[in-house]
Amino acid sequence: MSDVELVLRSTRVITPEGTRAASVAVSGGKITAVLAHDAEAPAGARVEDFGDDVLLPGLVDTHVHVNDPGRTEWEGFWTATRAAAAGGITTLIDMPLNSLPPTTTVDNLRTKEDVARTKAHIDVGFWGGALPDNVKDLRPLHDAGVFGFKAFLSPSGVDEFPELDQEQLARSLAEIAGFGGLLIAHAEDPHHLAAAPQQGGRKYADFLASRPRDAEDTAIANLIAQAKRLDARVHVLHLSSSDALPMIAAAKAEGVRLTVETCPHYLTLTAEEVPDGASEFKCCPPIREAANQDLLWQALADGTIDCVVTDHSPSTADLKTDDFATAWGGISGLQLSLSAVWTEARARGYGLEDVVRWMSTRTAELAGLGDRKGAIAAGHDADFAVLAPDETFTVDPAALQHRNRVTAYAGRTLSGVVRSTWLRGRRIVADGEFTEQTGLLLTRHP
Numbered sequence: 001m002s003d004v005e006l007v008l009r010s011t012r013v014i015t016p017e018g019t020r021a022a023s024v025a026v027s028g029g030k031i032t033a034v035l036a037h038d039a040e041a042p043a044g045a046r047v048e049d050f051g052d053d054v055l056l057p058g059l060v061d062t063h064v065h066v067n068d069p070g071r072t073e074w075e076g077f078w079t080a081t082r083a084a085a086a087g088g089i090t091t092l093i094d095m096p097l098n099s100l101p102p103t104t105t106v107d108n109l110r111t112k113e114d115v116a117r118t119k120a121h122i123d124v125g126f127w128g129g130a131l132p133d134n135v136k137d138l139r140p141l142h143d144a145g146v147f148g149f150k151a152f153l154s155p156s157g158v159d160e161f162p163e164l165d166q167e168q169l170a171r172s173l174a175e176i177a178g179f180g181g182l183l184i185a186h187a188e189d190p191h192h193l194a195a196a197p198q199q200g201g202r203k204y205a206d207f208l209a210s211r212p213r214d215a216e217d218t219a220i221a222n223l224i225a226q227a228k229r230l231d232a233r234v235h236v237l238h239l240s241s242s243d244a245l246p247m248i249a250a251a252k253a254e255g256v257r258l259t260v261e262t263c264p265h266y267l268t269l270t271a272e273e274v275p276d277g278a279s280e281f282k283c284c285p286p287i288r289e290a291a292n293q294d295l296l297w298q299a300l301a302d303g304t305i306d307c308v309v310t311d312h313s314p315s316t317a318d319l320k321t322d323d324f325a326t327a328w329g330g331i332s333g334l335q336l337s338l339s340a341v342w343t344e345a346r347a348r349g350y351g352l353e354d355v356v357r358w359m360s361t362r363t364a365e366l367a368g369l370g371d372r373k374g375a376i377a378a379g380h381d382a383d384f385a386v387l388a389p390d391e392t393f394t395v396d397p398a399a400l401q402h403r404n405r406v407t408a409y410a411g412r413t414l415s416g417v418v419r420s421t422w423l424r425g426r427r428i429v430a431d432g433e434f435t436e437q438t439g440l441l442l443t444r445h446p
Contacts (some may be wrong), residue, residue: 004042005029006425010055011037014356015376023319024055026184026382029424033378050386051179056356057255057376058090058122059338059382062147063237063261063309065330066092069115070100072444075314075403077119081439083401085121085429087335088385088418091364091373091442092122096129096150097161098313104129104161105137107142113441120439121428122421123320123383126365130172130183132162138175148235149365152218152406154190157284163190169312170226177232184235185195187219188285202277207324212287216241224251224258233257235366238311240266240285242295249304259306259366261295264340267308269408278410279320279327295443297348300358307357310337314404332402336395338385339414346415350370352389370442382425391417399432 006026013022021037025045041047043290061084070078084092086359096103096110103109103126104430128146130138149389151172152163164172176183192215199206220236224247236248239262251258270290274281281287299305313330321327333340340357345355364374372381383405394413397405419428428435 004032004045006382007041007045007047007049008050008055008422009037010050011052012054013376014054014056014353023210024376026425028427029235029382030214031376031378031380031382034376038166041217051418053353053390054387055376055386056088056352056385057360057363057380058385058421058423059088059359059372060091060367060369061089061309061312061334061337061353061359062093062307062363062367063095063263063311064092064334065095065098065313067098067314069111071098073316073403075096077116077124078349078437079401079403080312081119081121081124081437082434083335085421086401086418086432087435088421089155089329089334090122090383090385090421090423091369093127093147093367096098096127097102097156100160102129102161103146104131106140109141109144117441119437120441121434121437122423122438122439125442125444127184130164130176131325132164132168135172135175137183138172139179142179142181142444145445147444148174148184150184150186152186153223154186154188154193154215156186161351166222172340173226173230173232173234177230182233182235184237185219185223186237187238188215198325200323202322202324204274204276204278204281204324207282208271212379213243213288214240216285217244217247220244221247224256227258228254228256236260238266238285238434239296239305240288240292240360242288242292242299244254245295245299245304252304260304261309262300262305263309263311264333265335265408266296267293268340268344277322279322279324280406280410281331282324282327282329283311283331284329288336301350307366308358309340309363310334310441313386313404314406316404317406318408321367322327331408332404333407333409335400335402336407336409338387338418339416340391340409341355341431342389342416343414352387364436369442384422386419388419389415390419393417
């Protein structure tokens with residue numbers, strides 16, 4: 001203990017064993033020990049006492065569209081990672097599309113890394129992309145350290161990232177399974193989408209009808225069948241349809257190597273409350289009805305859904321038109337995700353330990369980072385968020401760090417104020433004040 005540089009102390013520290021009063025010893029950016037609250041600090045160690053504020057592991061968000069380079073006016077690494085840090089997120093994994101070039105070759109990965117390296121306030125990793133014509137690039141990308149491969153099963157919304165049909169999915173998934181990789185899928189079936197009514201206009205009900213649940217359900221069923229046939233690891237992105245839950249639970253019970261995420265907007269916002277023309281609420285798959293939301297929460301509680309991630313997918317404000325058919329589909333949520341989920345979770349009787357499991361521990365495990373992120377435990381990175389869980393604030397878009405301050409949460413009162421965020425033992429934001437960026441680029445390799 002003689003080399004301990006820092007001791008963080010709180011009456012409420014969330015550890016893998018539960019919440020307790022503790023002192024967390026840090027050296028060289030790592031947690032070296034979790035000690036009794038009244039343990040004497042080693043000589044020379046700096047002590048930070050947070051009183052009754054909660055010390056929790058920094059969140060790990062595995063679904064973020066940073067869009068840098070190429071569409072940096074939508075979002076960039078500088079602004080995205082500041083917003084994440086302000087919300088208690090200390091690690092994000094960037095999606096391969098909406099940037100130019102997309103992360104679909106090693107050369108394109110290197111381009112993205114070069115852009116991110118000097119701009120990251122938190123740690124950043126990268127997903128690769130699986131396209132109809134890049135099967136030959138998947139193994140090299142895996143060897144270069146991407147965390148897995150994103151595929152769309154319906155049109156992505158950008159021309160440079162086309163979807164996979166079932167034959168192309170089988171080919172890519174066989175290749176990925178061959179080297180033990182992970183495929184993550186936007187699961188909506190294009191045939192069901194094409195058959196759905198496409199009226200356009202300002203009415204949210206019309207948009208909701210254009211993205212029916214059976215589009216998700218069919219795509220997920222097909223993905224499960226492919227994963228089962230190939231013994232492949234697959235992950236369902238941004239689940240919104242509660243109708244898919246029974247088949248997901250059955251597949252998991254059968255031993256299919258399947259994980260599933262949902263998002264804060266599906267857990268906290270409902271179709272019934274979306275005003276006409278309010279395309280800040282538009283995302284794909286869509287925000288559904290309150291009864292559907294109740295079932296998503298039950299599935300989180302019983303483990304059918306594994307984790308909660310933002311799917312932060314911003315755009316410039318002019319693309320958020322009042323016509324749901326033409327508006328860009330994506331919700332910006334990095335800075336507000338912890339508070340939004342905690343507000344609803346506590347109202348439903350869940351605790352912060354549950355939120356940490358869904359938004360930090362299990363997301364770290366999904367990305368293969370469970371041995372270094374997602375827990376306050378010896379040997380893990382000293383990444384923390386300090387939260388005042390009972391304090392409330394009203395969302396003011398002007399206070400957001402996102403490049404484009406368009407938010408579906410504007411005017412909402414949320415519980416849980418992030419006092420400070422720490423990365424590898426260094427405070428990177430406190431009360432809205434940021435340090436210089438110190439984030440590292442992560443790879444799948446240790």
